[in-house]
Amino acid sequence: MTNADANTDANPAPGGHGAEAARTAVGFRPPGGAAAAPLPVAAGPGWTPGAAVERLAGERATGALRGPAGTVYLVDGLVAHAESDRAPDLATLLTACGRLTRETWQEAVHRFGPHARVGEALVEQGRLTRGELELCHLGALYDAACFLFEAFDGTGNALATQPGWTFAPGARHWLGPVVAVGAHRLRREAERRQHLLDRIWPSAQLDTAPLCRSAGPPAAAGHGPGRHARRLRPPTRRQCDLLDHADGRRTPAELARLLGRSAFATTADVRRLAAAGLLAGSGDGSGAVPGTGSDPRCASGPPGTGRVPAPRAPGGLHRRVPGAALAALTGGRRGSDPTAVPTTATDPDIALLIRVRTLLEARL
């Protein structure tokens, strides 16, 4: 198992340590190195992790900014590494597909982790090519940043003051230098990805919910001509993989880890499948917390409020679907009891209307 628990001197922040524990179920963590004591980060109104990283970058800082759900590592003002609970890390991406065995990875981490040169050593030993390391590392970095920055951006003001963000000056990641990214570019890309997700399906409700297949679209939905037919085509091979593994317990993050895929691509596919009526939350939210406030955009209305108006269901629809599934699917459930809201649209008319509206919005 991991040595992290026995060597926590580099990771004393409770939040950061919790995040690591969740991420290292297979023991990829090396012994920690010496680092300065972490300083709490003041989180005033309007504070976001993205802004904090940019400020540290402006000071050409080196160290680790740890939050409740992940960590950003800076080296000389550039982001060298990022990890999030919701995104698979480099180890998962490389081992889930069989590119490296877990033993190979663990050995490299234990031998070279203390010297912070795991990546370089894997390339020198011929286990990975430099291109593979750079591509996979960059993919994991942007993927993690997308979710690290997201949880507190936009409408997440309430969570922005959440305690637990610390900065440990001088702390470096054990992977060592691979490719670094500018903080501003990273933040802009994270925001862009969130907008892309919202364009696919303007609700984050399923992003953290256990998923299961749903009944599927009504028969009539597949026969629209022209543009409409394009949006309602059958799921791709990758989407079928997701459907096959959506067992009512796994969240998108768990599916991404299981399949060794980026969390962003998985979330995008989940939202596409939800828009097509093929995937839904598994209902009672017994696993992760579907829309219980962990995601700011579920708690405070639909994301991008200016762009995607909250749906106003006509009275007739309300009568036919007492659970107000329309509001549930678009995240517009202000102050309602989360467990009382069904996460599937059982009435085929409603499902069709939702898809038509999503389609129209996507074309605007």
Next chain:
Amino acid sequence: MPGIDECLSRAMAIAGARAAGLIDWSSGLALGSVGASPTGDHDTTAAEATDLVRAAVDAATFTAAEDRAVPLQDIILTADSSYHLLCFIDTVFDSRLVLHLWLDRAEGNLAVARFRLQSIAEELVLG
């Protein structure tokens, strides 16, 4: 063993190359770019090239008859004065990447450039 920057330099060394870029088409992100951009902004180029790639990848017409998980090898777009080559990069780990080459028609040779770009894409992964 080339990294991303080295591969982009090699792509720019292809005769007639105006620009080269590495694009993550799952998100539309430019992971690296060199040379001129048709729009003046490499990020726009990456986003718009992604739209083209997605349109091809998502269309059953182009992929249904193929067996591989990554059914497409490249996309070639012929314009009046230039070509755009989008070469898919095949990695063992999950990724959605293309190498984009903007090629001058008068100075470049399409067949040679396509062949060269494919070997650069392979070198990036295989070393």
